[in-house]
Amino acid sequence: MNFDLTDAAPEHKAGFSAGFATPRESYDELRQTFEDFKAANDERLAEIEHKRSDVLLEQKVDRINAALDAQQRRLDAVVLRAARPVMAAEPGSKPAVSEHKSAFDAYVRSGASEGLRAIETKAMSVGSNPDGGYLVPVELDTVIAERLAAISPIRSIAGVRTISGSVYKKPFMTSGPATGWVGETAARPQTASPTLDALSFPAMELYAMPAATATLLDDAAVNLDEWLASEIDQVFAEQEGIAFVNGDGVNKPKGFLNYTTVANAAWTWGNLGHIATGVAGAFAASNPSDSLVDLIYALKAGYRQNATFVMNRRTQALIRKFKDTTGVYIWQPPATASSRASLIGFPLADTEDMPDVGANSLSIAFGDFKRGYLIVDRQGVRVLRDPYSSKPYVLFYTTKRVGGGVQDFDAIKLLKFAVS
Structure with missing residues (x-):
């Protein structure tokens, strides 16, 4: 059965497979949702260029944008659960206390x-x-x-x-000692003391x-x-x-x-x-x-x-619609499940x-x-x-x-x- 992320409510998508998804599954869903977002936003921009406005299309873009945020939160939660150190001993082991x-x-x-x-x-x-x-x-x-x-x-x-x-x-x-270039045999003037x-x-x-x-x-x-x-x-x-x-x-x-x-x-x-x-x-x-x-x-x-x-994330939602001069979106989803999203090539901390x-x-x-x-x-x-x-x-x-x-x-x- 295919599940269309573009038509689902954000809260429904955020809960989809909740508690069962692996980091890889959550990451794949995030990447797919971003592809859906790009397609819908490109369509919206084409309508604007033709001086037309489609309210339903605007709502669709906003809905997928919200779904992208929800899935990023879900991926963060899944990765965090996997990354948290666990103090419990392995079954059958007897650690020194x-x-x-x-x-x-x-x-x-x-x-x-x-x-x-x-x-x-x-x-x-x-x-x-x-x-x-x-x-x-x-x-x-x-x-x-x-x-x-x-x-x-x-x-x-x-x-x-x-x-x-x-x-x-x-x-x-606050101010360093004076420095400068001198010749091999030239006199060395006294430098000022640092503050x-x-x-x-x-x-x-x-x-x-x-x-x-x-x-x-x-x-x-x-x-x-x-x-x-x-x-x-x-x-x-x-x-x-x-x-x-x-x-x-x-x-x-x-x-x-x-x-x-x-x-x-x-x-x-x-x-x-x-x-x-x-x-x-x-x-x-x-x-x-x-x-x-x-x-x-x-x-x-x-x-x-x-x-x-x-x-x-609300500021990210605004920036996610921006493209560079070559038409590439400047916001990109994480390269791997455990990495950060990037903006113009730099990591982004939520x-x-x-x-x-x-x-x-x-x-x-x-x-x-x-x-x-x-x-x-x-x-x-x-x-x-x-x-x-x-x-x-x-x-x-x-x-x-x-x-x-x-x-x-x-x-x-x-x-x-x-x-x-």
Whole structure:
């Protein structure tokens, strides 16, 4: 039986084969839907060229565009499930259980904290008492970090540094020493001393509070490490994502859209440069993709080779209709099931926390985020078991410390939907 994606509702397509599709099947469906989209959009453009307007054709293009977004989300979910680290042991295997992991399991299941207290006293840990919670085993800490990297769009492309203190300070040179060319036997004039400053990245507390029933905790077959990681990774990723894009820096990381922006021609250190589309709240009617090309070349070549586009799916839906001068669509689906969609040959990170297109909005970012934005993770995730606040449930107050901010203001450029 053939299933025509062009006539199905987006929500129906998104659920088609849900739960059974492999990454390859989801990827093939996405590619086919994109071919349907190109055919319908080409037909729409031909009608416009002949100065005709077909409302049904416009609706068909929008419907397939929405289906493309739904299938991309579905593919992302399938690939993510396959990529997430699993902590459960293979059937029949008997892995070595660390002393810390064994003590942590006893604490989570029954509240017995003697083992953890002894371990953290031996390690001379500070501030790790019952009121502040206990550090999770290193195995669980690693899995949480890996899961966050897989599902947090900005974390997956930004620079990440693990620290043991509460603040990371990074020195940078505001003006370097004088340099120049000299002959082999010529005198070497004394050079000026460099001027140094420092950027500070404090680690702020992020928390989640999953709840468990006594039945779950008593069930010896349940891997509580796996349960805890799966309960908190999505919550942490969502909160991080919001902060890395729009955070104000007060008790949270400072998002890159929260820095002062200036026209790229007037860029100075401490600001992010932007390129204007020339139209308030929209792309230019003629050659709309030109502003994207201008954005790419606003970035220096040293940053451009590792750059990524960042925008939400609604902005992508607008851009998906654009073609280059040879008639090729500038948005292309992922080359493989586990890769990203691309825009003008550069990878594209879906970031739903980016603003929608509107008057003066900064809806598209482009840059080398590994050099441009730094995320600092303080070592250790803490868990405090609370069986009292929400009886009969047991709450697990889980915290980690995260900071973030722009570390290289020349590595990220923004597209502003404004006249100038």
